[in-house]
Amino acid sequence: MSSNLSSKPNHPSSGTRGKVEIQGVSRHYPGAEKPAMLDVNLTIEPGEFVVIVGPSGCGKSTLLSMVAGLAKPDKGQVFLDGKLIKSPGPDRAMVFQEHGLFPWLTVTQNVEFGLKMAGVPPDQRREASRKALDLVHLSEHTEKFIHQLSGGMKQRVAIARCLVMDPAVLLMDEPFAALDAQTRTMLHEQMQELYVEMKKTVIFVTHSVAEAVRLADRIIVMHANPGRVRRDFRLNLPHPRDFDASDVAYYMKTVRKEIDDEVNAHAGASRRVSEGVGSYEI
Amino acid sequence: MKSEKLKRGLLVALVWVLIVAFWEGSYRIIEWKAYVFPAPSHILDSLLNLFGMKTWFGDPVWLVDAAGHSQAFQRDPQWPLHGQDLQVTGSIWNSQLLEAVGISLFRLLIGFSISLVLGLFIGLAMFRFKFIDALLGPVFLGLQTLPSVCWVPLAVLALGINETGILFVTVMGSFFSIAITLRDGLRLTPTIYRSAGLVFGAHGIKFYTQVMLPAGLPALASSLRSGFSFAWRSLMGGELIFVLKQEGVGHLLAVGREFGDVGQVVGVMFIMVLIGMAADRFIFAPLEKKVQSRFGLGG
Ligand SMILES: Nc1ncnc2c1ncn2[C@@H]1O[C@H](COP(=O)(O)OP(=O)(O)OP(=O)(O)O)[C@@H](O)[C@H]1O
Ligand SMILES: [Mg+2]
Numbered sequence: 001m002s003s004n005l006s007s008k009p010n011h012p013s014s015g016t017r018g019k020v021e022i023q024g025v026s027r028h029y030p031g032a033e034k035p036a037m038l039d040v041n042l043t044i045e046p047g048e049f050v051v052i053v054g055p056s057g058c059g060k061s062t063l064l065s066m067v068a069g070l071a072k073p074d075k076g077q078v079f080l081d082g083k084l085i086k087s088p089g090p091d092r093a094m095v096f097q098e099h100g101l102f103p104w105l106t107v108t109q110n111v112e113f114g115l116k117m118a119g120v121p122p123d124q125r126r127e128a129s130r131k132a133l134d135l136v137h138l139s140e141h142t143e144k145f146i147h148q149l150s151g152g153m154k155q156r157v158a159i160a161r162c163l164v165m166d167p168a169v170l171l172m173d174e175p176f177a178a179l180d181a182q183t184r185t186m187l188h189e190q191m192q193e194l195y196v197e198m199k200k201t202v203i204f205v206t207h208s209v210a211e212a213v214r215l216a217d218r219i220i221v222m223h224a225n226p227g228r229v230r231r232d233f234r235l236n237l238p239h240p241r242d243f244d245a246s247d248v249a250y251y252m253k254t255v256r257k258e259i260d261d262e263v264n265a266h267a268g269a270s271r272r273v274s275e276g277v278g279s280y281e282i
Numbered sequence: 283m284k285s286e287k288l289k290r291g292l293l294v295a296l297v298w299v300l301i302v303a304f305w306e307g308s309y310r311i312i313e314w315k316a317y318v319f320p321a322p323s324h325i326l327d328s329l330l331n332l333f334g335m336k337t338w339f340g341d342p343v344w345l346v347d348a349a350g351h352s353q354a355f356q357r358d359p360q361w362p363l364h365g366q367d368l369q370v371t372g373s374i375w376n377s378q379l380l381e382a383v384g385i386s387l388f389r390l391l392i393g394f395s396i397s398l399v400l401g402l403f404i405g406l407a408m409f410r411f412k413f414i415d416a417l418l419g420p421v422f423l424g425l426q427t428l429p430s431v432c433w434v435p436l437a438v439l440a441l442g443i444n445e446t447g448i449l450f451v452t453v454m455g456s457f458f459s460i461a462i463t464l465r466d467g468l469r470l471t472p473t474i475y476r477s478a479g480l481v482f483g484a485h486g487i488k489f490y491t492q493v494m495l496p497a498g499l500p501a502l503a504s505s506l507r508s509g510f511s512f513a514w515r516s517l518m519g520g521e522l523i524f525v526l527k528q529e530g531v532g533h534l535l536a537v538g539r540e541f542g543d544v545g546q547v548v549g550v551m552f553i554m555v556l557i558g559m560a561a562d563r564f565i566f567a568p569l570e571k572k573v574q575s576r577f578g579l580g581g
Pocket of ligand 2: 060061062173
């Protein structure tokens with residue numbers, strides 16, 4: 001089973017859109033002791049489902065907001081399909097941890113927001129939002145306001161809001177962290193279905209290794225102080241993943257051992273497993 | 283639950299009736315001086331007078347003796363004047379009080395609208411441009427603490443004793459606070475709305491109309507609410523001091539003082555409170571509540 005963890009790409013690039021290149025990126029917030037990110041290099045192929053895990057404060061959100069174009073690196077550059085990212089754009093959409101939906105708009109209006117900003121005519125917007133809400137199983141709740149939805153429903157609206165944009169890259173910052181385990185499992189399943197259907201590049205941030213092994217083609221482990229990429233695995237398992245608890249436990253154990261070893265090494269423990277940074281094969 | 287509420291309401295009403303009865307009773311027993319502090323009946327009498335009605339129970343505190351000299355602040359020996367009916371001397375709708383209320387509300391509408399436009403514009407500019415905030419922020423914060431009647435002398439000297447002067451006082455008394463509350467409220471709007479707006483393509487003017495404005499609605503609602511009460515207080519202060527041909531509610535207070543009609547003084551104060559409360563209760567509080575509930579805050 002361990003052969004499923006490797007450094008080879010899981011599938012050949014499934015599209016031409018959505019290649020993200022992060023080159024030598026550093027970010028030092030003014031006043032912070034250590035850089036939030038230090039010389040991070042990462043190339044993400046089109047259609048890859050990349051999950052970034054790491055302790056709090058290791059720069060995961062910072063990384064994501066740079067790809068989104070909301071923040072700029074002090075040093076280095078981020079490219080999308082060869083173009084330098086300078087600002088947010090319709091080729092990237094984001095699901096925020098605290099959903100970030102607009103409470104003054106209905107579900108439909110929230111989903112249509114990006115299209116409206118892009119000047120898409122109303123009937124086309126309506127059609128697109130209807131489809132997207134169908135995909136996330138929310139067609140019953142289109143006219144509700146955000147505060148009338150459950151946490152899981154909110155996150156699904158947030159996903160639908162991204163889907164209508166047909167972005168090249170989907171950015172997700174701990175999108176399911178605030179949900180209960182059952183809802184999370186349901187959303188993992190839906191996420192898999194969506195991913196299989198669209199094959200977009202997904203960059204997904206989480207604290208949870210279980211979430212990572214359920215979803216990822218590739219797991220990036222980051223470490224804090226300064227924020228750096230410490231590990232880069234590929235998980236060669238087909239989507240959608242028909243995992244039961246023991247499968248998850250198995251992969252979690254494998255992945256977690258790697259992380260723990262690295263933590264120990266990083267903390268200066270005697271057992272230095274590896275100095276390797278970057279792609280790693282078990 | 284409901285009967286509990288009803289019961290409490292009744293109890294409160296009952297205690298108030300007792301307080302008023304005690305107040306009126308002690309007034310008559312102790313024979314307090316009417317010009318020091320009025321009894322409820324004086325207040326009611328003065329208010330009914332202002333509504334164009336004459337009552338039999340009012341205590342005329344302004345007496346004119348046979349020689350035509352005024353003997354202020356003396357009790358009419360025949361008071362209370364029994365056997366007289368309530369006389370309606372004019373139409374209620376043309377009464378002094380309603381006319382004054384109309385005049386004041388009209389001034390308020392104009393003054394408040396001006397300070398709203400100015401306040402929102404400058405509040406937004408202070409939020410958006412650091413330089414403008416650095417330039418005006420501290421000044422506005424300082425001026426906001428200035429009691430609005432302190433603008434009266436300047437208004438008199440600069441603009442004269444006229445409608446413009448009163449408008450000036452009303453605007454100055456409210457617009458700084460509107461600008462400051464709006465700026466502070468906008469600063470408190472969650473940054474995630476801004477991020478989401480940017481990510482989903484809200485640029486330039488659209489960013490303001492489609493994201494910042496609605497995200498700032500709670501801030502706007504509370505700024506409206508406090509701005510209104512500032513405007514109302516400033517206007518009343520202004521009217522109290524400015525003497526114009528068009529007499530507003532504030533003038534009635536001044537007139538009450540001049541004639542030593544303490545019933546009218548307290549009665550008009552009561553009316554002022556009533557108008558302020560009504561506006562807050564029926565316009566601004568529901569507005570704020572509506573916005574908040576849409577945002578999933580509070581009820
Ligand atoms: N606006 C900011 N100003 C100053 N420091 C910041 C700012 N945003 C983040 N940081 C710092 O940068 C580091 C990385 O933050 P970031 O939010 O990227 O971490 P994260 O990995 O997303 O953490 P979490 O898992 O808790 O969300 C942290 O040490 C944080 O304190
Ligand atoms: Mg984060």
